[in-house]
Amino acid sequence: MGGRDVEKVILVRYSEIGLKGKNRSFFEKRLIDNIIKIAEAPRVNKRYGRLVIRLENKNENDILPKLNYVFGIQNVSVAYSVPHDFEQIKEISLELAREMFENGARTFKVETKKSFKKFPMGSYKISAEVGSYILKNIPGISVDVHNPEFKIGIEIKEVETFIFSNKISMSGGLPVGVAGKGLLLLSGGIDSPVAGWYMLKRGVDVNSITFLSPPYTSEKSVRKILDLAQKLSMYSPDIFKCWIVPFTEVQTYIKNNAPDEYSLILQRRSMMRIANKLARKIKAKALITGENLGQVASQTLTNLHSIEDASKLPVLRPLIGFDKIEIIDKAKEIGTYDISILPYIDSCVAFAPKRPATKSSLKEIEKIEQSLLELEELESIVYEKIEKYTFIHGMLQNKSEG
Template sequence: MHLPGADTVLIRHGDVNTKSNTVKRYMEDCLAENLTALLADRSIPGEVERRWNRPLIHTDEEHVEAATATAADAFGVVSASAVRTVDTAKGEICAALTEAAEACYDGGSFAVDARRADKTLPYTSEDLAREGGTAIWDAVEDEFEPEVDLDDPDLTFGVEVREDFAFIYLEKVPGPGGLPLGAQEPVIALISGGIDSPVAAYEMMRRGSPIVPVYVDLGAYGGIDHEVRAMETVRTLSRYAPNFDMQVYTVPGGETVDLLVETMEQGRMLSLRRFFYRTAEHLASRVDAHGIVTGEAVGQKSSQTLQNLGVTSRVTRLPIHRPLLTWDKADIVAKAREIDTFTQSTINAGCNRVAPDRAETNARLEPLLEYEPDDLFERAEEAARQSELVEP
């Protein structure tokens, strides 16, 4: 719900505010570019104004809710509100609150959340909240008996006063938070087609890192349906980043998987992951990526015990980022539903069918190397060389 006359979106960011002025300016520029791209991709009219601390989207009342929802999808945004813009004079603000109450307040409890950034104004935030609340009360008391509830109101009238304008709104649409995409270096994202890896990729994007998606074709242990699922999740992720290249590197891995199944029982899954990571390392050097992101979580699978994670991580010089490391599965599923990758991911990951009957949960590197194919790393290098870049 938005106020009548609202034609602007007020955007709030969080971690960006903790940076030095130079870094903050760079990140706000990244955010503005990303917002512009998202609006264009969704055919929503709007012009982004790069303001210190509070970027704005200028649109029209017909599209203000769509523009607000779009802004709330942008990484780095903590919340967004459809606002009506008025003068900073207290009388103008109270008059606007009177109109807002007459149009939108029809019962239940209310509160006024007033914030004043410009400390030179001749009133405090408390003054504004008190007098604004009185204006709202007076506007509706002939229709019904209003009720003030400062702790859990049914309707909150928000007022944010900046140096040159005051913004009035009725709701804050939560955003993903984090940092604007592009504020950090890119990483290789291993996308398996399961539930976890797209969520992990999203979380790295939320912290500002563009992803280079990589899908390893597992041959008979994967299949076209499995690949399609992975591609669909990347396509969904790309909607959050229309101004970034999200083509997928598909890597041939079927022959290596067959070899591991034929020659290894103990530690097979760990060697497969080591193959993945070394392949990703070769691709990272090609695209100037600075790390690898996976959907692993401590103890979720036998290959993801702390001991096994330590063994697999030693195969690469790149950092392996595991943003879901301490997440419960239920939380990962909830996030997948929230970002709309769950439906595409509900197929058993191919690597699950590679798993041996007896799982290794406490591996040591030296014994593993005795059973692992001697040419595993050469296979990884060749697989990276034969990878193909495809549209998701």
């Protein structure tokens, strides 16, 4: 579509950020930064209540798919920016309507929003005249104000007018980075990657820690964890760090020296202490788990209490009240399900007790731990063997120790 001063752009809308009052500019700035980093947008302008991606020499189809990974966006439109020239507004609206008509749509509605008060026409009159112009020039098309097959949207802002014919839904939420940093206990199961996704959606800058049990867990288990981390890293605007702890020495010691029914709770408490140590190092303010109330023996209220007591940081459980089907559906949607069901075990499966306790007494658990004289030292030993993998937007960068 040509014409004087006509520019194709991507119009970005958000919802929750608009409620942030005095902090709104902070959220908008973070969202703009994330769009530039993740979607590789050339330039982003701020218009009140909207962000505008200037395509410059890029094709919108190179940017649109990547916007699905930018939390904080409610929906977007490929739009045309035009001056405050009503004849141009009518012509661009007609061209968009003609495209939709040629693709089979037969009914439409024009919706106008006007924040530029100096524009000489009201919103209702603009919609009515543009609608009449389309009806006059496209035989066979008709208006349906209640259930149209498509809408022509016109937004008249202070600097420019935007015209578009559809809205593409995105992931919503808050921009990653506005809510601080959290450390995800990432297992190879279905739940924890989904928990990480939900915390990213709430604006948390997520990194992950995983506990594996070589040689009981293989290199395929490592690959599985890295594939899950890779999926999550696509939503992060900055470096996503994934740490893997070789946990076997701790587990073996607990297995050989503690009551079997409590061994899983003791292992989880040990994981909490090690995760806290890493979290302090990276300045994370909370741990994140995929725990779901009542799903397995370790996730009863008493056992969750016994496990969380070992953490000095808050433990966030975004899936605590979800049905399993809801979790599976989300895992399929975000692309982690097929990885999670690969038959490569994690550390908890490798050392699972035959009859795990469904109820635990914190005093009893602490008494057992006091008898495990080598536990603290072994936790320090496995922590020193931790390996770090870094990702940038889905690409594995490197592996290092510590």
